[in-house]
Amino acid sequence: MRSGSLLALAGVLSACVLTGCNPLPARAAAPTYGYQVVQRFPHSTQSYTEGFFFLDGLFYEGTGMEGQSALMAIAPSTGQPIQKRDLPQQYFGEGIVDWGANIYEWTWKSHVCFVYDRFSFRPVKQFTYTGEGWGMTHDKASIITSDGTSTLRFRNPATFAETRHIVAHDGPKKIEMLNELEFVKGEIYANVWHDDRIARISPKDGAVLGWIDLHGILPDSQRVNAESVLNGIAYDAQHDRLFVTGKQWPAIFEIKLVPKK
Structure with a gap:
């Protein structure tokens, strides 16, 4: 490293000591969208x-809840x-995700993820992991999980091992x-x-692209x-429909995003 570069680095480090450094990019706050209810389904x-x-x-x-946790396939009309x-x-059920012919369902603090045949709900196998289990979804290659922090982890569906992670942030926050x-x-x-908001997060770097x-x-x-909070997002890719619900809510809402006034 050249002497000029060393001096520049020393200046940066001094500024960090005096003011503190934040590794997250200082972007403008993400835009917020409102909603329009398209249809309501029973829950x-x-x-x-x-x-x-x-x-x-x-x-x-x-x-979730010990003694009440279950996996269900539900008819929208009823x-x-x-x-x-x-x-x-003994298990407190948490997020679920489909992967091929299977459904994964993990647990809050028991460090066990159950894998079922999607059609019969017959147990196929199970995984263990460290930390808490909260939400799950997937992209084309990985299962994506949350644990109640700002970190989202990408996991190998065959082993449930973490392959990478991102930190969700809206600008520097x-x-x-x-x-x-x-x-x-x-x-x-x-x-x-x-x-009562949903964050729209980039899977590349964790940047919040928008809020709902x-x-x-x-x-x-x-x-x-007080615990009947918003907690449920589903997407029908075939018909481009977005659904939301919450814990012990009486309804599932199909919504359409609209610009927020």
Whole structure:
């Protein structure tokens, strides 16, 4: 390294000591979008929604709470499960994701991820991992997971081992408490726990590309308690439909994004 470069580096390090350095890029804050409700579907207020996706005309849902956790395939018209598998009593179910002919369902603090045959819900295998399990989705090559922090991890579907990770940020600000996830048109949509907003995250570098403000979509009077929060995103790629729901919400909403006034 040349002496001029050394002097420049020394100046940068001195500035870091005096003012603090933030490794995240200082971009402008991401734009915010509103919503229009297109259609409303029934949803059980018994379902503590932790995982959610749409496939082949059905909603698939993973629910939480020890003794109440389950994987379900649900008919949109009735909100009733047409297929269900309960988790053993000791597990708190979390995110779910489809991968080929299988469905993965992991757990909050038990470090166990169950893998089922998607058509019969028969157990196929299971994985272990470190840290907490929150949300799951996938792109073409990886399973993408959240753990309640600002970090999203990309995992090998064959081993569940992490291959890389990104940190979600809106400009220089990290976005913590990332929860249920969905991959939509090349972006990762993420619920933020206890926030009626969805972050639209770049899978390349974690930059928040936009926000979806869902305040008011379900009145407080229709929420069971303070934990009945927004937590469920599903996308119907065939018909370009976006759905959202929450823990113990009475409805699933199909929404259309609109510019926020």
